[in-house]
Amino acid sequence: MFEFLQKVWLPLLIILLAFLYGHFTKNFDYWKKKGVFYFEPVFLFGNIKDRILFRKAFHQFWLDTYRSMKGHKFVGFFEGRKQTLVVLDPEVINHVCIRDFSHFVDRPTLELKYPLHQRQLLNLKGQEWKKVRSLLTPAFSSGKLKIMEPLLRQCGKQLKQYLEKATDGENGAIFDMKELFGHYTMDAIATIAFGIQTDSLQNPDSEFIKSASRLTSLTIFKRLMTFFVLLFAPRLTKYLPISFANQDVMNFLASVVKDTIRHRESSNEKRADFLQMMLDANAEAKAAQKSEDGSDRSQFVMDETTIVAQSVLFMVIGFDISSSLLTFASYELALHEEIQQRLRQEIVSALEKHGEENIYEAVQDMPLLEMVFNETLRKHPPLAKIDRACTDDYTIPDTSIVIDKGVHVCIPVLGLHYDPEYYPEPEKFIPERFSPEEKSKRSPYVFLPFGIGPRNCVASRFALLSTKVAMVYLLKNFEISICEKTQIPYKYSRFTMLLKAEKGIWLNIKPL
Numbered sequence: 001m002f003e004f005l006q007k008v009w010l011p012l013l014i015i016l017l018a019f020l021y022g023h024f025t026k027n028f029d030y031w032k033k034k035g036v037f038y039f040e041p042v043f044l045f046g047n048i049k050d051r052i053l054f055r056k057a058f059h060q061f062w063l064d065t066y067r068s069m070k071g072h073k074f075v076g077f078f079e080g081r082k083q084t085l086v087v088l089d090p091e092v093i094n095h096v097c098i099r100d101f102s103h104f105v106d107r108p109t110l111e112l113k114y115p116l117h118q119r120q121l122l123n124l125k126g127q128e129w130k131k132v133r134s135l136l137t138p139a140f141s142s143g144k145l146k147i148m149e150p151l152l153r154q155c156g157k158q159l160k161q162y163l164e165k166a167t168d169g170e171n172g173a174i175f176d177m178k179e180l181f182g183h184y185t186m187d188a189i190a191t192i193a194f195g196i197q198t199d200s201l202q203n204p205d206s207e208f209i210k211s212a213s214r215l216t217s218l219t220i221f222k223r224l225m226t227f228f229v230l231l232f233a234p235r236l237t238k239y240l241p242i243s244f245a246n247q248d249v250m251n252f253l254a255s256v257v258k259d260t261i262r263h264r265e266s267s268n269e270k271r272a273d274f275l276q277m278m279l280d281a282n283a284e285a286k287a288a289q290k291s292e293d294g295s296d297r298s299q300f301v302m303d304e305t306t307i308v309a310q311s312v313l314f315m316v317i318g319f320d321i322s323s324s325l326l327t328f329a330s331y332e333l334a335l336h337e338e339i340q341q342r343l344r345q346e347i348v349s350a351l352e353k354h355g356e357e358n359i360y361e362a363v364q365d366m367p368l369l370e371m372v373f374n375e376t377l378r379k380h381p382p383l384a385k386i387d388r389a390c391t392d393d394y395t396i397p398d399t400s401i402v403i404d405k406g407v408h409v410c411i412p413v414l415g416l417h418y419d420p421e422y423y424p425e426p427e428k429f430i431p432e433r434f435s436p437e438e439k440s441k442r443s444p445y446v447f448l449p450f451g452i453g454p455r456n457c458v459a460s461r462f463a464l465l466s467t468k469v470a471m472v473y474l475l476k477n478f479e480i481s482i483c484e485k486t487q488i489p490y491k492y493s494r495f496t497m498l499l500k501a502e503k504g505i506w507l508n509i510k511p512l
Ligand code: HEM
Pocket: 107, 121, 122, 123, 133, 313, 314, 317, 318, 319, 321, 322, 325, 382, 383, 386, 387, 448, 449, 450, 451, 452, 453, 454, 455, 456, 457, 458, 459, 460, 462, 463, 464
């Protein structure tokens, strides 16, 4: 037997390698056959070798990729062996994300075996997505956000009180801004999505805060396994213990939501938070299900797992992304003192006019704050690209090119945001680019921090309101400046897909 193996191992190895090579390269002529301009892919990596080998940060990779594609309306690309069409042209983006959305309803996220992951809006597909999205959307209307305003004001006050204690009137104190704002946004999501009042800055040892902070902590083994399965065998994800968030923490968070739901059911207690909006929307749909018209509306109702999955999702994506906006807005304001001063004046006069208790109205009356946030999201979008999966064969308008069902489509957000054709001197921080006059001169499809179309960020208004409230409390009472630890310009971290500065963003905060 041993002798036999000694004789055959080499031919067997050659056959295996030939099979793998054939498998991983068999569709490499896909774009050529379609007549689409494409970049020559390489075995195993497709066109993302620099990313897979961590030679480049995710944001840098997509910025460079866009620049190398500039001049084409769309370009054929391979992520591993997966065919992806990268769309650069604003009008084609409009078609994919809005006008012909029915062909691109899904996001190409992976199927995992955990229901708490599968039932999240971000990952739902087709009709299921449509149903949950239509139930959730009203919960983020301006009327509902106004009701939630006192909860956010409470979080803003907590931030201010903590900073008053932690800073020295003379020299201020130095903070890792991502960490500081992470506490604020965690409190904001805890209160609106979990119905829990937390104060993670003053009380970091509460069980909820300690657990939630570990949400994205995964062992190196799990990270590597996820990475390789994603790349080489994505169809296996639903059978393996693959996850992007710590499952123990997800389960803990789910138990908190379930307990809160039970408590509200038994006590009839109501609270002006997002969890309540979901429960009410569901109760309304259930009542309508029994209405006299006899129509079956059961498809409009969410089960408990789906409700819980949304609260968990908001914690998974909401707190990190929102704290990123606050971090990079502070960074730009520290670098641009004159803009910081103008913004502070605007905040003070709007609060005088509307009163702090009407902070919702006051922030609507702060056009410079809106422009500063937009310019921050242009220069530092938390997500470098957005993706869609083609769900129905689609012919690109004015061409005979058909995108087949199953092909991925990528919109390179960061590249568009740094394209000098749309934003001259893109490295410069110029909030006035977002004045109504300047905006009207540009296509709306070249500013996409929240995505676009029916599948855009469902919580963009909440995200902007909650971050604006934090910025109001910060700038009204404190001055932000750079310090010896501030890295200028900062470098992208190579180990995350969401925007992160390699060495953190460190700034000095001093009471006024
Ligand atoms: C500054 C903060 C935020 C930014 C820049 C942001 C950005 C985005 C982007 C780019 C997408 C993908 C859109 C697309 O594919 O077209 C998205 C989706 C989503 N975001 Fe946000 N987001 C932010 C905050 C939040 C917060 C705070 C929450 C929850 C409370 C949230 C919940 C969601 C959900 C549920 C989706 C999936 C929507 C769907 O598939 O229908 N986001 N977000």
